[in-house]
Amino acid sequence: MIKRTKTLKRLLATGMAAIMTAGMLTGCGGGSSNSTDSSSGQESSGAESAEAEGGEAAAGELDTSKEVALSMYVISDRPAGQDIVDENLNKILKEKLNCTLKINYIGWAEYANKYPLLFSSGEEFDMAYAASWLNYPSLAQKGAFMNLDELWPTYAPDNFAAAPEAAKEQATVAGHYYCVPQQFATTNAYGAIYRKDLVEGSDWDGVMETFEDIEEYCDIVKELHPEIEPLDQYSAAPEWSLTYMRHQGYNALAEGIRYLWYDPTEENPKVVANESYEKMPEFLEMMARWNEKGFFTKSALSDTDSQKFQNGKAALRVHNIDTYRGQAILHPDWGVSYSNFVKNLSHLPYTQDCMVISNTSKNPERAMALWNLITTDQEVYDAFMYGVLDVTYTLQDDQFDITDKDLYGEGAMWAARTNELNRNPVGTPEEFDIMKAEFEETIAANNTAEKYSAFVFDTSTVETELAACNNVWQQYWWPLELAYTDRETGLAEYAEKMKAAGLDKIMEEAQRQLDEYTASH
Amino acid sequence: MKAFMEEVKKNKALFVMAAPAVLLVLVMQYLPMSGLVLAFKNYRYDMGVFGSDWNGLANFSYLFSSGTGWLITRNTILYNLLNLITSQMLAVLIAIFITEMNGKIFKKVSQSVIFLPYFISWVIVGVFVYNIFNYETGLMNGLLTAVGLEAVNMYDKPGAWPVIICIFNSWKWCGYNSVIYIAAITGVDSEIYEAASIDGATIFQRIRAITLPSIKPTIITMLLLQVGRILRGDFEMFYQIVGNNGQLYNATDVIDTYVFRSLMQNSNIGMTAAASFYQSALCFIIIMVVNAVVKRIDADYALF
Missing domain, CATH: 3.40.190.10 (Periplasmic binding protein-like II)
Incomplete structure (x- = not known):
C-alpha cells in the first residue's frame, strides 16, 4: 500500500513538472512570435487608421x-x-x-x-x-x-x-x-483653512499670512480650547514642509515627489533637495517647537482619523480652496476662513x-x-x-443644490468641467469667487511661474530609484517633519538613506529635463 | 506511461474524484505562473504580457538598492517564525486546558471567548491598538499616569513592536488554531487515560506522557503547513497595526508592506511581479529545506 502511494506521488510530481515546463515553453514561444507581430502590426494599423480618419474628416460630418x-x-x-x-x-x-x-x-x-x-x-x-x-x-x-x-x-x-x-x-x-x-x-493655491469662531474674544490680530501667524493662532486656540488639537495631522503625509516650501516660492518637482524642489521664477531653475535647502533647519526647529507645544498629537502617524477638521477636533488644516469651500458650506457657523500660502501662483496642469x-x-x-x-x-x-x-x-440663481446626497451627488467625471459650464454649489461663500478671481489676477499680472505649469517630470527612466526614495521619504522624513525624531541626527540619517536609494540619479535626470524644458520654452 | 494507464484503469473512480481539484490547481495556480515572466520585462499596455521587451533584473533592483531588501526579508522570516511558534504553542496549551476542564458550560463559554477574536477584522484591531497606545489619550498612558508613573510614547520605541504584534497575533489566532488540536486530543483513545489514572498518574504526567505524544503528528503537520506561508507576512495585520508610521518600519516592515507602499504610487506591473517572484522563490527554498530536515529526522512526518 505504502509503496503504491509512493509511486503515485512520484508520477504526479513528474506529471506536474512536465506540465509546468510545457507551460513555460509555450509561454516563451508565444512571447517571441507575439512581439514581432504586435510591433509590426501596430505601425501598419496606425498608418491605416490615420488615413481612414483623414478620409472621413475630408468627407465632413460624423x-x-x-x-x-x-x-x-x-x-x-x-x-x-x-x-x-x-x-x-x-x-x-x-x-x-x-x-x-x-x-x-x-x-x-x-x-x-x-x-x-x-x-x-x-x-x-x-x-x-x-x-x-x-x-x-x-x-x-x-x-x-x-x-x-x-x-x-x-x-x-x-x-x-x-x-x-x-x-x-x-x-x-x-x-x-x-x-x-x-x-x-x-490654481496651485494652497494654504490654511481655519476657524475664526475659536479665537473670538481673544486679542488675535486676524492676520494669517505667515507661519508665525499660524503659530500665534494655534497658541490662542490651545489656550482657549485645550480639547481641540490646533493642527489637523493624521497618518497621511504631513504637508507642513510642502506648504513651507511653496510659501518660500518653490514648486515640488511632481505631485508625488515632495522632497525635490525648484524655483520657477529663477532663470535656470536648479533642483533642490529637502536636506540641502538652507532654510530647512529653521523649519525643523519650528516644527520641534510646535510638537513641544502640543499643536498635534505625538501619535499622529498612527491616527487614521482623516476628518479631524470636519468633525471639530482640529482647528486648522492646510489644503486647497475647494476643500475650504466644502468646509464652509458644511459649517456656516464656524467662521471658516482661508488664506493662500503659495508665493508663486500658477495654474495647475x-x-x-x-x-x-x-x-x-x-x-x-x-x-x-x-x-x-x-x-x-x-x-x-x-x-x-x-x-x-x-x-x-435644484437650481437657485445658477447655483446647484443636491437634493439627497445618498441618491446622487455630483458626477465623478471631473474632467468634463469647464469654466463656462461648471456651477457653484449653493452656500458657496462670497469670498470663494473673490479669492479665485484674485488668484487669476495675480497670475495674469506676474506669470513668470506659469512657464513651468506645463512641466511634467517623466519618471520612466528612474522608476526603481523613485520607488525606493518614496519609501525612504515616508520612513524617515515624515517622523522628522513632525519632530518625532531628533532633527540633527534625523536629517543626517534621512540624507544618507536617500543617497543610498538613488536620489542623485533622480536629481540628475530632473535637472536634465528642467534644463531641456527651460531651453525649449 | 503504461504503468500510469494501468493505474488510471484500476482507480477510475478515484481519478475522477481527484480531477476537479487537480484542474482547479492547474488553472488557478499553474497557469498564472506564466505571468511571472513580467518580472523580467518592461511592461507596455499595447504590447501585452509576452510582447513587451525584456529588461533583465532591473525590476528587482528597487528591492535591494537601498539595503532594505535584506532588512524586510529578515523581518518577514523572523516575524513569521515568532508568530508561528507562539500562536501554535498557545493553541496547544489552550486545547489541553479546554479538554481537561470539567464544567460543561464553563468549557463551552471559555472556548467561545477565546475563539471570538478570530472574527474581529484587523481594521478594528488597528483601532484598538491606536486607542491603547495613543500618547495623549491612550488607555495605557491613562493607567500609567493614574498610578503616578510617567507616560510612555510607544510609537517612539520600535523595539517594543515585535512583542506587541506577536501578542495581538496570538490573541487573534490561538482560539482558531486550538480547534484542530482539540479535535486531535478528542481522538485519543480514552482507555489509555483510564489505565493511566488507575496506575496513579497525575494530570501533568498524563498530559506529558499521553496527550503530547499523541498529538505530535498534528503539531508537525500544522507547523509544516504554516511554514508554507512564512514569506507571506500577514499583510493586513502589519498594515492595520503599523500603517503609515515610518518610525516603526525598521522593526516592523515586511516584504508585503514594503512592496505595497512602493508601488501604491506608481503602477509598475513589472516591479510588482518581481517582488512576488522573489517572495515565491524564497518560499520555495524554505519549504524544500524544512521538508528535507523533517524527512531527515522522521520520514513519516514529511509532507512529500
Whole structure:
C-alpha cells in the first residue's frame, strides 16, 4: 500500500513538472512570435487608421445614422441614483447624437489595483477618467491609451478650439495627444483653512499670512480650547514642509515627489533637495517647537482619523480652496476662513483631470463627438454632472443644490468641467469667487511661474530609484517633519538613506529635463 | 506511461474524484505562473504580457538598492517564525486546558471567548491598538499616569513592536488554531487515560506522557503547513497595526508592506511581479529545506 502511494506521488510530481515546463515553453514561444507581430502590426494599423480618419474628416460630418452604445469608466463609488441619471441623460443623448452612454464605476476601495488593469485586460470600453495623480503620463508612455492626434480636432472641434495652449501641451506625451484635458482653470493655491469662531474674544490680530501667524493662532486656540488639537495631522503625509516650501516660492518637482524642489521664477531653475535647502533647519526647529507645544498629537502617524477638521477636533488644516469651500458650506457657523500660502501662483496642469479613449474602443469617433457635446452644451453638461433637475438637484440663481446626497451627488467625471459650464454649489461663500478671481489676477499680472505649469517630470527612466526614495521619504522624513525624531541626527540619517536609494540619479535626470524644458520654452 | 494507464484503469473512480481539484490547481495556480515572466520585462499596455521587451533584473533592483531588501526579508522570516511558534504553542496549551476542564458550560463559554477574536477584522484591531497606545489619550498612558508613573510614547520605541504584534497575533489566532488540536486530543483513545489514572498518574504526567505524544503528528503537520506561508507576512495585520508610521518600519516592515507602499504610487506591473517572484522563490527554498530536515529526522512526518 505504502509503496503504491509512493509511486503515485512520484508520477504526479513528474506529471506536474512536465506540465509546468510545457507551460513555460509555450509561454516563451508565444512571447517571441507575439512581439514581432504586435510591433509590426501596430505601425501598419496606425498608418491605416490615420488615413481612414483623414478620409472621413475630408468627407465632413460624423455619420450618426447608426445608434451606438458607449461606455465610460470613472473612479468613485456608484451612487444609488445612477439609474435615474442614466435614463435622463440617455434620452437627451439619443436625440442629440443617436447614442447611449453607460457609466461604470471603480470604487475608491479598489481603484489602486483595478485602474491599471483596466487597460491591460482587453475589455471593450470607450472612455475613461485619467489624471496626473493616476499616472497619466507614465501610462500614456506605456501605450495604455488611444492616440488622439486626429480624433480630437476632427470630432471634438469646439472642445479642441477652446482648449488653452498650455492644456494641449500638457496632454502631449512623446509628441502625441493621448488625452483630452479638462478646461477648468484651477490654481496651485494652497494654504490654511481655519476657524475664526475659536479665537473670538481673544486679542488675535486676524492676520494669517505667515507661519508665525499660524503659530500665534494655534497658541490662542490651545489656550482657549485645550480639547481641540490646533493642527489637523493624521497618518497621511504631513504637508507642513510642502506648504513651507511653496510659501518660500518653490514648486515640488511632481505631485508625488515632495522632497525635490525648484524655483520657477529663477532663470535656470536648479533642483533642490529637502536636506540641502538652507532654510530647512529653521523649519525643523519650528516644527520641534510646535510638537513641544502640543499643536498635534505625538501619535499622529498612527491616527487614521482623516476628518479631524470636519468633525471639530482640529482647528486648522492646510489644503486647497475647494476643500475650504466644502468646509464652509458644511459649517456656516464656524467662521471658516482661508488664506493662500503659495508665493508663486500658477495654474495647475489641466491634465490633473482628463479623459482618455481606450485602445479597445469600437467607436472612438462617436465617443469624441459625445465629449464635445458634454463639454459645450449646458443641458447635456447638467444632465451629465448634476443629474435630473428637481430630482437629484435644484437650481437657485445658477447655483446647484443636491437634493439627497445618498441618491446622487455630483458626477465623478471631473474632467468634463469647464469654466463656462461648471456651477457653484449653493452656500458657496462670497469670498470663494473673490479669492479665485484674485488668484487669476495675480497670475495674469506676474506669470513668470506659469512657464513651468506645463512641466511634467517623466519618471520612466528612474522608476526603481523613485520607488525606493518614496519609501525612504515616508520612513524617515515624515517622523522628522513632525519632530518625532531628533532633527540633527534625523536629517543626517534621512540624507544618507536617500543617497543610498538613488536620489542623485533622480536629481540628475530632473535637472536634465528642467534644463531641456527651460531651453525649449 | 503504461504503468500510469494501468493505474488510471484500476482507480477510475478515484481519478475522477481527484480531477476537479487537480484542474482547479492547474488553472488557478499553474497557469498564472506564466505571468511571472513580467518580472523580467518592461511592461507596455499595447504590447501585452509576452510582447513587451525584456529588461533583465532591473525590476528587482528597487528591492535591494537601498539595503532594505535584506532588512524586510529578515523581518518577514523572523516575524513569521515568532508568530508561528507562539500562536501554535498557545493553541496547544489552550486545547489541553479546554479538554481537561470539567464544567460543561464553563468549557463551552471559555472556548467561545477565546475563539471570538478570530472574527474581529484587523481594521478594528488597528483601532484598538491606536486607542491603547495613543500618547495623549491612550488607555495605557491613562493607567500609567493614574498610578503616578510617567507616560510612555510607544510609537517612539520600535523595539517594543515585535512583542506587541506577536501578542495581538496570538490573541487573534490561538482560539482558531486550538480547534484542530482539540479535535486531535478528542481522538485519543480514552482507555489509555483510564489505565493511566488507575496506575496513579497525575494530570501533568498524563498530559506529558499521553496527550503530547499523541498529538505530535498534528503539531508537525500544522507547523509544516504554516511554514508554507512564512514569506507571506500577514499583510493586513502589519498594515492595520503599523500603517503609515515610518518610525516603526525598521522593526516592523515586511516584504508585503514594503512592496505595497512602493508601488501604491506608481503602477509598475513589472516591479510588482518581481517582488512576488522573489517572495515565491524564497518560499520555495524554505519549504524544500524544512521538508528535507523533517524527512531527515522522521520520514513519516514529511509532507512529500
